[in-house]
Amino acid sequence: MTTAPNQANPDLRGGPTTTKKHWIDRLHRVGWTIFHHAQKHTGVGIVCSVAYFDPGNWGVDLQAGSQYGYKLLFIVLLSGLFAAFLQVLACRLGVVTGLDLASHCRLLFHDRPRHKKLWRWGVLYPLYVLSELAIISTDLAELLGSAIALTLLFPALPLWGGVLVTGADVLLILALGNPLHDRPVKVFEWIIAALVLAVLICMGVIIGKVNVAWGQAFDGFVPSRTIFSSGALYTSVGILGATVMPHSLFLGSHLATQNRLSKKPRSPVSSLSSKVQESELTGAASRREHIQYLRRATWRKLRSLFVVSRAELEALNVRPKSYEHRENHSLEFVRSHLYHGMVDMVSSLLGFAVIINALILILASAVFYYGSGAYGSESPASLFDAHTLIKNSIGEAAAILFALALLASGQSASLVATVAGQSVSEGFLNWKVSPVVRRLLTRLLGLIPSMTVAIVVGPNGIDFLLVATQVILSIILPFIIFPLIYLTSSSRIMRVRKPAPEHTTISPGVEVRSLPAITPSDSDPEIIQTEDFVDFSSGKFMMSLGWSIWLVVVAANVYVLVTL
Structure with a gap:
């Protein structure tokens, strides 16, 4: 009896070997596609996540963990969700409109049809001053945090010397070109990603050496009555103010405008x-x-590097002065960037920022609240206290890792804050100065007060100054969130024109009427949606959630001011 050819060879009849090869090829294609998209679109989220675990966050998280144990981990998670929501709004604004948040503020308030001077001097320029204060406060905290880390690693180095060494990282920025250009500077993103991974790895190793009650720690992510006690509520507001950073919203919206697919x-x-x-x-x-x-x-x-070229001057002069003179990104650009950017932003914030903040609070809880350095609710722990106790109770290696994590956090956040300062000034004022000059000015504005504090006050005044910077950021935050939510909720700003069908032919003598351009007005009239536009504005649910977050931030600020 002879066997049929398709029975003798199972590959010929589509047997298990063929099916397995088919699935391997399919998985290979899916994996390569995911890698290709991650390589192109990953970067903005990691850069923005740096702002949410800077040295200011370290100080607040150490205070929360040393005084209240794991109970305030819920606030860390809630603040991370707030930050992810607002950063997604900033990302959507940049991808859809092609303009960053600072440039939108200029379009809204610089050339209003009525009362121009009142809008400029009463709204636009005060908002710019507040934004600059946020940049200076942020950079001040980053410089001092990095200086503290250097003094912990090198005890012979004075604090003011650490500030000077930290301030020199602006030379690194100058070597990276312009991260705010039309296309991303991948070297800048790789450096930030390496520093973020260094922070995460160092904190993970330290946590592995600490005796953590993980059952109680996970219970801390559930709301408890402890949050609403007077002292804990004040600390919770500090965590919220230290987590949601105004400068990160500006930078996130600017980086989202970049074309991450085409090769120039x-x-x-x-x-x-x-x-x-x-x-x-x-x-x-x-x-x-x-x-x-x-x-x-x-x-x-x-x-x-220090002179604006003629091409750059011409680009500044042709920038639109109102919504009447500009067009949003194409529908193809929006669809190819929007959802990738949103996934990158959410995964980076929840995967890096929230986890690192939670690890810092867990470390402070395990070492100070439950461990040998139990301070209880009488005295919050500082960065110096944490390093000393980790060195005595865990070991020299863990203390070095703690200082290295703090240094990487401060350096990465300082780089991001300096570039964010460039975005703010260019957007609000349309400055005709080179990016190098603007970054030097941003660094000097943070370096001068940092050196003053380091020389005059010394280490004893650092903790007070770090807390003060977070209070300033918390007070400024509602003024930055308001235009962001308003812009992303407006149909006339967040709509994208559909491309014309390629097969459409126009007969001679037929008049083609285009829809009227977006016109500025003091009010925001209802826009009748037509089939020629796709609306990317926030829906009712997203709009309600955004304004609810804004009210929570305002209420938190009112509480802080009344308490102070």
């Missing part, structure tokens, strides 16, 4: 200049001429 072709001007340089180098007859050429090239490069 090399301009003929740059290629021509490179050829000229090559000819100059090859034509150099002597070493002296070669050195002179290098000097001229270096001088031109340095000068270009």
Whole structure:
């Protein structure tokens, strides 16, 4: 009896081997697709998440854990959810409109049809001043936190010396180009991602060496009566104010405008200049001429860093002055960036910021509240106290990891705050200065008060100043959230025009009427949605949730001011 060919070979009849190969190929394609999308779109969320575990957060989390144990972990989680919601709004604003939050504030309040000076001097410029105060307060906390970390690692280094060393990281930013350009600077994102991973790994290793009651810790993520006691409520407001950062909303909206898919072709001007340089180098007859050429090239490069080029000036001059003179991103751009950006933002904030903040609070609870350094509710723990007790109770290696995590947190947050300052000034004022000059100004505005405190007050005044910066950020936050929620809830701002069908033909003599452009007005009239637009504004549920968060932040600020 002979066997049929398809029975002799199971691969020919689509047997188990073929099915297995089919699933392997399918999984390979899915995995490669996920990797490709992650490589292109991951970055903005990680950069924005840095602001939510900066040294200011460390100080508040240590205070919360040392005084109330694990009970305030619910506030850490709630603040992280608030931050993720607001950052998603900022991401949607940038992707859909192609403008950052600061530029939108200028469009809203700079050239109003009525009472222009009143809107400018009564709303726009005060809002800009508040935004700059938020940047300075943030950078102040980052500089002091990094300086503390350096003094913990090198005890012979004075605190003011640590501030100077920390302030030098602006040189690193200058070497990265412009992270706010049309296309992302991946080196900048990779550096931030490496620092974030360093913080997470260091905290994970430290937690592994601490005796944590994980049952009680997970119970802390459930609301309890402890939160509503007077002292705990004040600390809870501090956690909320230290978590949701105004400058991160500005930066997140700006980075979301970047095109993360297309590869910009090399301009003929740059290629021509490179050829000229090559000819100059090859034509150099002597070493002296070669050195002179290098000097001229270096001088031109340095000068270009501090001088705005003619092309950049023209780009600033053609920036729209009202919504009447601009168009949002194309529907194709929005669909290819929006949901990837939202997933990147939420996963980064919940996967890095919330976890790191929770680990800091758990560490303070296990070491100070339940451990050998039980302070109870009498005295909150500071960064110096935490390092000393970790060194004595756990070991020198854990103390070094604690200082390294604090240093990585401060350095990454300081980089992000400096770039956010550039975005704020460019958006609000349309400044005609180079990004390098703006970053230097931002760094100096934070460096001067940091040096003053480090020299005059010393380590004893650091904790007070860190808390003061978080209070300032908490008070400023509602003024930044308000325009963000308003803009993302407006149909006339968040709508995208549908592309015209390619197969449509127009007969001669037929008049084509385009829909009227978006016009500014003092009021926000109801927009009749037509089939030519896709509305990406917040729905009723998202709008209600956004305004509810705004009311919670306002109520928290009122409570803090009354308590103070």
